[in-house]
């Protein structure tokens with residue numbers, strides 16, 4: 001069991017507020033992704049948990065024991081950073097065994113653990129190879145195996161795959177996820193890549209300017225963003241300023257019909273979140289549809305078609321599978337509608 005509780009954690013560097021009042025409960029065996037743009041405080045939070053940095057305020061408890069009482073080397077936390085800090089003069093096995101040797105674990109137990117980790121991380125056959133001779137992905141595996149050697153209570157990873165090419169990154173993400181499930185080790189993974197967070201996490205914690213904007217499962221974050229920041233950060237959402245009364249939903253000069261779906265009972269000024277893939281497109285101006293606009297950008301990205309559509313000065317993003325919608329080009333007049341059932345208004349912005 002390894003539960004981590006953060007309450008009111010704050011950290012300043014001079015005038016910079018790196019973390020402000022961060023509170024979070026992490027369950028045993030949970031895979032958390034800390035997600036946010038550069039400078040939002042992700043690494044600082046990880047370093048405070050690891051004991052490499054002290055917080056100015058707040059408390060951290062691991063299994064109800066205050067971490068402030070434990071120096072870094074007594075916390076039994078495994079860490080993998082982007083700069084792997086492998087020992088270049090030691091071979092693969094010795095890198096993995098390093099922590100076990102430092103703890104004076106017997107040679108027999110060390111060999112057994114190293115053998116187990118080589119198998120878990122797909123490094124069998126590489127035991128005596130110098131780490132300098134390994135590829136980027138193999139080095140990552142050594143770093144992961146080394147971090148897990150002491151059966152850590154917490155496994156922390158700071159952007160471990162950001163320097164790797166997309167294919168290898170994808171492969172290692174799936175391996176780490178599988179390994180984490182197998183070992184049931186409580187894990188905190190820092191990334192600024194939303195698709196990485198979506199594919200790995202049990203729960204994503206979105207940080208902005210040192211504060212938590214929202215914490216939730218990938219599905220909750222994607223389908224029910226609670227703040228403007230999250231709605232814009234995740235999934236490229238369109239945010240429409242609408243006004244709802246008993247009979248109609250109004251957006252700019254358009255009447256979008258009677259309130260329905262999740263907004264049926266909302267009234268007043270609201271911010272409607274319309275996901276790019278929720279929009280249905282017609283290739284002409286058709287006043288039976290909700291909005292009329294003009295295509296200002298069109299591109300194909302893999303299996304998807306993406307368009308920007310100018311609707312009276314607001315550019316809306318549209319995404320669809322190729323061949324699932326009409327073929328449109330830049331300059332075309334189009335009409336837009338959507339199914340209200342999947343839409344959502346930001347709860348903090350109703351007036």
Ligand code: ATP
Nearest residue numbers: 013016017018037038039040041042043044045192
């Ligand atoms: P990135 O994704 O770029 O690594 P991050 O979200 O991990 O960013 P942090 O490294 O935690 O962000 O930094 C948070 C803020 O604290 C930033 O404004 C950063 O410049 C500042 N900061 C971090 N460490 C120090 C330090 N040792 N001295 C001064 N300022 C610091």
